[in-house]
Amino acid sequence: MKGFNQQVYDIVEKIPVGTVVTYGDIAKMLGRPRMARFVGFAMSASCETDNLPWHRVTFSDGRLWDGQWAKVQHDMLKAEGVGFTKDGNIDVEKYRWHPESMAAPQDLRDMPLKF
DNA sequence: AGAATGACGTATG
């Protein structure tokens, strides 16, 4: 049984170059829409892993985490062709990764939401 | 085993 972290890594690892994904999106892919926080938590444990394109994971607003790696993220994303707005945000709506091959599991638990 | 913690997101005041 893979840990939740491993699941997150598995998805992040598949993010194509030149695209970005939000924490919420990853959480939804895992079938746990409200686990966006823990997606980030999972990455903090592996932020040093070169194999993991953690820099392609952003906030829902396209904003980068305001940490020491934000600059690095900006550099790498820009190098990959990801466009930024004048505010320094990623144009997430334009570069958002659409995981067609990775359909959301039917095991979704988010139904009880009051949407 | 129980409590604290943790890169978010959405709802509500």
Added chain:
DNA sequence: GCATACGCCATTC
């Protein structure tokens, strides 16, 4: 429209 509150649940101490 901005500020605050709460929920989410795995991982670690």
